[in-house]
Amino acid sequence: MATFISNSPAETEAFGRRLAKRVGPGTVLALKGELGSGKTQFVKGLVAGLGSKAPVTSPTFTILHEYAGGHLPIYHFDFFRLQDRQSAVRLGLDDYFFGAGLSVIEWADKFPELIPEPAQWVFFEMKSENERIINTREDDAIRESRIPLKPHQMK
């Protein structure tokens, strides 16, 4: 139920750094927020907070970036460009969710039914040009649309 007000990209990054202390192997962070709301900036902090110096960039076109060098492998997904749930599955994205790394998914709300349980949702809202409201509250629409799937049912 935590809510955080960010007043700059640097503060959003710092929030990611702090959240890095609360993740472990197999954690899935599902991010929701419109264009420019700070999702990639948050992941920058998360990756740095896990001790990796890997350069973090948006995976919108490349779909997935893997970052090594931290306490655990980090899989940075982006569903923005995916057409449908099948295309995600056909690319083998589901393989990563059940591994030993941290999965963090931008535009996760495009296919909430693909997000494994239990995932931690992080919501980014644009309040003004610099102000962002970031909260980790579960939202009803997401909860209702989610169909719990076991790995073998996703194929």
Place this chain on the structure above:
Amino acid sequence: MKTILALETSCDETAVAILRGSELLASEVASQIVEHEKFGGVVPEVASRNHLIHAPRLIECAKGRAKIDMLDVDAFAATSGPGLASSLMIGASIAKGLAIGFGKPYLAINHLEGHLLSPFFNNGHIKSNVSLVVSGGHTMSILVRGLGDYRLIGRTVDDAAGEAFDKVAKLLRLGYPGGPEIERHAGSGDPARFNLPRSMIDSENFSFSGLKTAVRYLLPKLRGDFLADLCASFQQAIVDVLVRKTIVAAQKHNVVLVTMSGGVSCNEELRRQLRDACEQKGFEFKSAEPWLCTDNAAMIAFAAMLKLESGFASNVAEEIDPNLALVSSG
């Protein structure tokens, strides 16, 4: 004259090409073929991986178009990174399997090297240059001293330039892919009407995330007819940054040639302005042909050909690498 069959499966597109010497015999791309073939309707659900469905068919198509037999192929190549591990693995495994089966060399090719060499496809010998690779997934400038001798000058710290085009097109409710849409509207617009940020203009790295956000906040304030002017102003902001940083890098590293490749290099305004800037500052300029700039395996086959001709082959035990960097061997 050597013949190379190359696969490119670094992301969600499957592509196969066959190159003989400097002649491209076939270049097949799955998404384009599916368009007009619709092979029997639905892709079988059980075949869960896209590239596994498309690659064998594309290889057959390419062989047919090239009118060659597998026995005529002198080496098999595949993209080995950077990209999506589960996708890279399929192309690389097929190329390795063919190489082992036919007793021919295997060549692991870096996707970015495929791009940065593509301006030289049937277009002269490789010489020192500053290379701008600019696409949906990548934006970087590289100092190229020769084949295999690369040094990263700068790269995007957030969004790639092509991604900025697509996301702004989305904000403007234009179609996908967004780049050509914005370019089309920009053609009749005034690039000076809106003053949009040129982020990190004095750095060697690139940043386009702030530009996207600036458009996001400008939009609700606009009334009336603004689409063409906004597209032109946005496009000019990107072109300014790319041209300026590339010219500064070319001057700093004392090269005589500037090259450009990747999907965004198809943008006519970027081509024109970078060509003009090069001319003005005394640099030679080469850009990849537009058909080599989108996802394709021809550029992978070409990079493999240059490597094969210089006596290079990869070990079939070489693993794919999702984070493969462009490293200097020189």
